[in-house]
Amino acid sequence: METVMLVVVAVAAVLVAVAALLALVRxxxxxxxLDRALGLDLLAAALVGVIAIEAAWLRRTETIPILVALSLVGFVGSVAISRFAAREPAAPDARDDADVGDGEERPVAVLRVEDAGEDDGTEESPETPEERP
Amino acid sequence: MSAPSTGALRRAAGRFVWQWPAVAALTVVWVLLWGDVSWANVLGGAALAALVVVAFPLPRIEDRATFRVLPFLGLLRRFVADLVVASFQVAWVAVRPGPLPRGAVVEVQLRNPDDLFLTVTAVLSTLVPGSLVVEARPDTGRLYVHVLDIAHFDGPEAVRADIRGLEERVLRTLAPSEVLERCGLEG
Amino acid sequence: MTEIEPGFWTALADVVAALCLLAGAFLTFAAGVGALRFGSLLARMHSVTKPQVLGLVLLLIGLALRVRSWSAVAMLALVVVFQLATAPVAAHLLSRAGFRTGKVDESELVPNQMDPSDEPDGPHGGA
Structure with a gap:
């Protein structure tokens, strides 16, 4: 029975680890x-999943409070980012503005903190679309 | 000076009295967090819950809503079944080879635009029938729903029927009888 | 837990737990594949709500069946409730923000009955 369980746990852990990797790529x-917020949500869920699988294998209960905390962290992050990325729907040039903040044209190699700051900057001065240092 | 402060105190006390379900629910959450039932946990949780309820008041909902057990069990059973079906459907769409389906946004007019029922319907419909609420308008009672695979449904009319069926189950569980009557759901 | 027939019941719980762990891990994996593969923000949002939530719930049920202690089950039930309550709200907030800031390619949506007016009582675009 324990060998069967070992195989099950190993397969499950690999699947969840791959999911975490795919979330990282996203x-x-x-x-x-917003896509990054979605990826972070999935990463948090994969983390909860891996901790759950490990606890299930060792039949331990000490790590369960971590699951409670982690399950809420992902939500708070998503809400903060969606508030941050959202603009007033009635803003006259919200659409043009968003195209600039979209990040389609510039190299998106790393998740940079300035990304968010840049979004904020364009919101305040929509008439200067590209302000690159 | 004393008159407004006693008035505020009475309001706080009144709030505490009619919000006892919220206090009870928060106490249960506290006890579950600690994982065992002891006097210290229950009393500490109740004190904390009372503090939260008085410090962060919410509009009352009890007089606009009721709770029926049998329809709730039906809603729950259908919800769990739909959640399993919807999850495996989306999972299969994700992992199967071949082209990805086309999405669509469908407008759904709900029967009753009341905040509470609109919220519950929107939250549940994001989880269950292959849909995702992108915009909700409480003033007109309309939901704007994104569907992952429109070809899977028989057009937008089927999506609408699905969500309205879900709303009917929510209303039968939570809505008072006069609302049910107004929506033509009595009996 | 009651120990009536320890061998049979614990073995059954372990088997069910193993099945839950496998199904939950598969759904989480599929959610990851969907999040990477789907071409639009809204489609990706679908895969991080439905399969991800049920996948996590199944993993936690598997864990509960393995540890079999009431205090652990209580905390896991709380995690499940948090997931069910927060995942739709987060998905709704993110997709609404995407729609309102023009990050959704609306030409891909057929039909698209989204109300273009931002006025609450504007004309509705029902078909």
């Missing part, structure tokens, strides 16, 4: 902050 590719 975070890296973007193209928008």
């Amino acid at each position: 975070i890296e590719r973007g193209p928008s902050m």
